[in-house]
Amino acid sequence: MSDVVKGIKVPVRLAYTAIAGRDMTRFYQAIREGKLLGRRCPSCRKVYVPPRGPCPTCGVATVDEVAVRDTGTVTTFCIVNVPYEGQTMKLPYVYAMVLLDGADLPLPHLVQGLEADQVRMGLRVRASWAPEAERPASMEAIRWFEPSGEPDASYDSYREHL
Amino acid sequence: MREVAIVSFAQLPAVRRDHVREDTEMLLPVLHEAVAASGIAKKDLGFTVSGSTDYLCGRPFSFVMALDAVGAFPPISESHVEMDGAWALYEAWVRLQHGDVDSALVYAFGKSSLGDVRAVLTQQLDPYLVAPLGPDSVSLAALQARVLLDRGRTTEREMAEIAARSRRDAMRNPSAQLRFDRGADLLLAEPYLVEPLRRHDCPPISDGACAMVIAAGDLARRVSRRPVFIAGIDHRIEAQGLGLRDLGDSPSTRLAAERAGVARAKVDFAEIHAPFTHQEVLVRDALGLAPGTPINPSGGALASNPVMVAGLTRIGEAAARLQAGDGERAVAHATSGPCLQQNLVCVLEARS
Numbered sequence: 001m002s003d004v005v006k007g008i009k010v011p012v013r014l015a016y017t018a019i020a021g022r023d024m025t026r027f028y029q030a031i032r033e034g035k036l037l038g039r040r041c042p043s044c045r046k047v048y049v050p051p052r053g054p055c056p057t058c059g060v061a062t063v064d065e066v067a068v069r070d071t072g073t074v075t076t077f078c079i080v081n082v083p084y085e086g087q088t089m090k091l092p093y094v095y096a097m098v099l100l101d102g103a104d105l106p107l108p109h110l111v112q113g114l115e116a117d118q119v120r121m122g123l124r125v126r127a128s129w130a131p132e133a134e135r136p137a138s139m140e141a142i143r144w145f146e147p148s149g150e151p152d153a154s155y156d157s158y159r160e161h162l
Numbered sequence: 163m164r165e166v167a168i169v170s171f172a173q174l175p176a177v178r179r180d181h182v183r184e185d186t187e188m189l190l191p192v193l194h195e196a197v198a199a200s201g202i203a204k205k206d207l208g209f210t211v212s213g214s215t216d217y218l219c220g221r222p223f224s225f226v227m228a229l230d231a232v233g234a235f236p237p238i239s240e241s242h243v244e245m246d247g248a249w250a251l252y253e254a255w256v257r258l259q260h261g262d263v264d265s266a267l268v269y270a271f272g273k274s275s276l277g278d279v280r281a282v283l284t285q286q287l288d289p290y291l292v293a294p295l296g297p298d299s300v301s302l303a304a305l306q307a308r309v310l311l312d313r314g315r316t317t318e319r320e321m322a323e324i325a326a327r328s329r330r331d332a333m334r335n336p337s338a339q340l341r342f343d344r345g346a347d348l349l350l351a352e353p354y355l356v357e358p359l360r361r362h363d364c365p366p367i368s369d370g371a372c373a374m375v376i377a378a379g380d381l382a383r384r385v386s387r388r389p390v391f392i393a394g395i396d397h398r399i400e401a402q403g404l405g406l407r408d409l410g411d412s413p414s415t416r417l418a419a420e421r422a423g424v425a426r427a428k429v430d431f432a433e434i435h436a437p438f439t440h441q442e443v444l445v446r447d448a449l450g451l452a453p454g455t456p457i458n459p460s461g462g463a464l465a466s467n468p469v470m471v472a473g474l475t476r477i478g479e480a481a482a483r484l485q486a487g488d489g490e491r492a493v494a495h496a497t498s499g500p501c502l503q504q505n506l507v508c509v510l511e512a513r514s
Contacts, residue, residue: 008290008294010289010290010293010294012285012293014217014220014277014278014281014282014285015277015278016219016220016276016277017275017276017277018219018220018221018276019180019181019182019183019184019273019276020184021182021183021184021186021187022182022183022184022187023187024184025182052186052230053184053186053187053190053230053231054186054187054190054230054231054233055230055233056229056230056233056234056235057233057234057235058233058235059190059193059204059230059231059232059233059234060190060194060233061190
């Protein structure tokens with residue numbers, strides 16, 4: 001029974017054009033100019049960076065645009081030790097949740113500028129921007145976050161955002 | 163069966179391509195409009211269910227992202243069907259039969275503009291023997307139209323007249339996408355797109371969203387002056403293999419119509435989800451509608467066809483028309499799958 005067909009290959013290829021949406025388009029335009037724009041929920045007052053369209057808690061449009069600073073606090077992080085295809089960072093490196101000053105939702109990004117085993121919850125960081133001429137309209141406009149030199153933030157200052 | 167009524171319906175005008183808004187931004191206004199018009203506070207809605215498909219936008223779990231537009235805190239009881247929103251309505255109706263919740267929010271969204279919808283729909287076919295051949299949705303519909311023409315069940319002229327009527331009626335529907343008055347003679351002079359179908363026999367490619375609130379009897383009567391009750395609802399499916407089916411018949415529609423009780427009383431009008439002209443003939447006959455019964459006063463799916471939305475929209479359009487006093491009893495139909503594989507029939511009755 002060596003001629004039994006045990007499987008077939010059926011390649012599927014579908015092409016899509018992604019739409020960023022109204023709020024994210026504003027965010028991407030601004031990040032190219034070195035600005036971080038979020039939106040505030042009129043109901044719970046939380047500031048989302050990047051904006052998410054509606055506030056997912058309240059289900060209402062986030063109408064007010066809010067500029068936030070490019071400094072923040074590491075809330076949680078992980079150390080990447082595993083090599084993988086297409087990897088561009090030198091191992092080990094740190095991927096962290098960074099709560100920007102003025103925002104209520106942390107965003108994920110790289111942390112560089114110190115040894116991986118020195119990264120900690122509460123570490124104060126600042127965005128390292130890509131040179132203006134090379135800045136893409138994406139999160140890669142910020143290359144990574146690096147220590148700002150300020151004293152660590154207290155746990156209470158970010159405990160609501162873990 | 164517990165009495166369940168449609169108390170509100172809202173839809174986004176269908177467009178060929180919405181460049182600006184992503185799913186949640188499209189959904190937000192229709193969800194707010196449907197909930198506000200229902201007279202039921204959002205926090206009091208007992209169940210939420212949506213219909214959509216990740217294949218349209220090419221993004222996994224897109225329905226979870228869409229929940230941002232609902233506002234799911236405090237935690238809500240929620241479900242999703244990877245189908246047209248009409249089947250989400252069916253799930254909501256079943257949920258209300260349990261008796262412990264009295265209302266539900268049902269919504270559907272779809273942006274066909276993000277990909278090649280004809281190729282996307284090929285992916286719903288049998289993945290071993292049919293999908294690899296790559297027949298797209300228009301080619302399959304053309305095979306079905308050929309069966310009907312060869313049997314003398316319809317003519318190219320009747321198909322063109324259905325197309326002309328649909329787009330002409332759509333001129334009175336501000337949410338419709340194709341709205342114009344072009345007669346059958348003009349349409350028949352055009353070349354074939356996929357023989358025997360001409361462009362006018364096919365639906366437009368649309369982006370859209372709609373939402374509906376349903377409520378159980380007592381609550382429905384309290385919040386609505388003229389609630390539209392679901393007098394019967396049923397859905398049936400045929401075999402997946404196209405060669406196993408008689409494409410010139412729609413036994414699943416006939417069975418669903420029988421179970422939903424279409425023939426129990428006079429039907430004032432019908433909203434049929436027939437993306438292709440010849441499919442209206444098939445469904446109309448399978449539903450057993452009396453000759454002369456008005457079909458698709460909204461313009462139907464030939465006027466706007468947001469995939470995953472167009473079926474629920476038929477039910478919503480019928481309910482809105484009855485609620486406005488344009489009739490007492492209507493039949494709404496939704497379809498899913500290639501060549502009318504699966505069909506849902508819903509009988510609606512307005513009771514003041």
